[in-house]
Amino acid sequence: MSWHVAKDDLRAYVRGELAPPALWSADTHLAACAPCRAVLAEVGDPVALDEGWERLDAELDAPRPGFVESLLVRLGVADHTARLLAATPVLRLSWLGALVAVLAMTIVATHSVRSAESPTLFLALAPLLPLAGVALSYGPVLDPTYEMAVVSPVHGFRLLMIRTLAVLPVGLGLNGLASLALPSYGLLAAAWLLPALALTALALALTPRLGPVAAPCVVGGAWVALLVVADQMASSGSTLAPFTAPGQGGAALVAGLASWLLYYVRDRFDFSNGSTGSAV
Template sequence: MNVWHLDPEAIRRYARGVAPPELAASAEAHLMKCAACRGVISSYVDARRAETIWHEVADRVDAPRRSGPERMLARLGVGEATARLVAATPTLRGPWLLAVAGVLAFAVWAAQVDERFLRMFLVVAPLGPLAGVAVAFAGGLDPTREIGLAAPYSGLRLLLIRTAAVLAVTAPIVAAAGLALPGSHWPAVAWLLPTAGLTCAALALTARMTPVVAVGVVATAWVLVTVPAAIAGHLDLAFGIGAQVCWLAVAVGGGVWLAVTRHTVTIKLGRSA
């Protein structure tokens, strides 16, 4: 039985990429089965270039595909490793953000029906960003927790990066809900300084406890103080001019304390569960 092989001209044209489609298809089918022709065509191939192409293909296949948030952060100049850690934050995902938006939408609807519920919006508004910080460091919800702890970042840097990312996404949602409230736009901004103060207070407490526990302590204290005040109609206790100044002081004080205790924060983050 005669064995058919590619003729030298066909091999040369195929190797240079100038063979017509029907010849290229026939050559590829034959080369899959014929070691002799593969040996001949190898002399036309630049081994160094082929090796380079192979490594590029392998790297492209093995490299994880970047998500939309990662690409957006990269365009803003954020490093690849940092962008990946931020994009993997559980509270930056659709289900969590939809849940926060749903709660706030319900609060806005209730305030439209009865303005007395406006007080409850002010109580709930700071809890969305604050809860986001807690979920960002919840061990069972963070798929990259071990990677984050092993990353060449200090615990404080990881804490601040993720907290900033959570606030940057959740704060506009709360602000949009506030603008939809009936009456003046004061409630749309009254929650900002309390949120900053509560967040900084929780971050400061990470020197003594894990982020999840710290947020839980601060959120519980906030609810215990503001809910009775809202029911009694004394919102000035938490949102008046004097209270706003106090929240600003708490935010600054928490930032200073966090800077002083930054090494302890690294240890606590490493032990968080």
């Protein structure tokens, strides 16, 4: 290479004062010429350069609180709790959108089969949605922070409660709004609430024994099986047993017992790596 960038031009280049077209030829040349880059490093200010890199590093490493997290912190939630809540995958818009879509389709379906006396499809489905939400917010399936949660000093049960308290009201609230879309059924449209609480509490209580995936699956499956049996026993068009007064009492009883069991097994939520085994 016969031509090289003049040292004065390189100084101007470092200060950002080199004007085109000299700037363009310097740019192109520096990319291909190691000796000129060496001269450039000499004429540059190493302190300013190091400071620049440090600022860039800090900027890249700094955690960037999202909208939900900032909002929670502003509402007075402790920042580490806000981070855990914001990282709850179920609270993301995509999941909420799916939930709303399922509920909307159920309501449309319920309205279109007006022959039955109760909104059976809606009542059968509604308890499963909060259950799925809570289950997915804790297990390793969808949770990118699961490993962090397992190794973090946050008590497993505490984390579970934080997430449940974040997810459950969202699920229940959406169901409640859906109930309002079925005014002709009156209070019966809210008969999903106690089964929903019972299923969620039961799945959480069984999680230490069955695991975070199997527990909600077993409980959800049992709910579907119960409805199938109830459907066989009910005369056509009548309300299924779980949504009658005795059925609701049973659901309340299961919810109460499961909550007690959940509290009783609270120490067994610290899933260990197998060696320490706080779960024994």
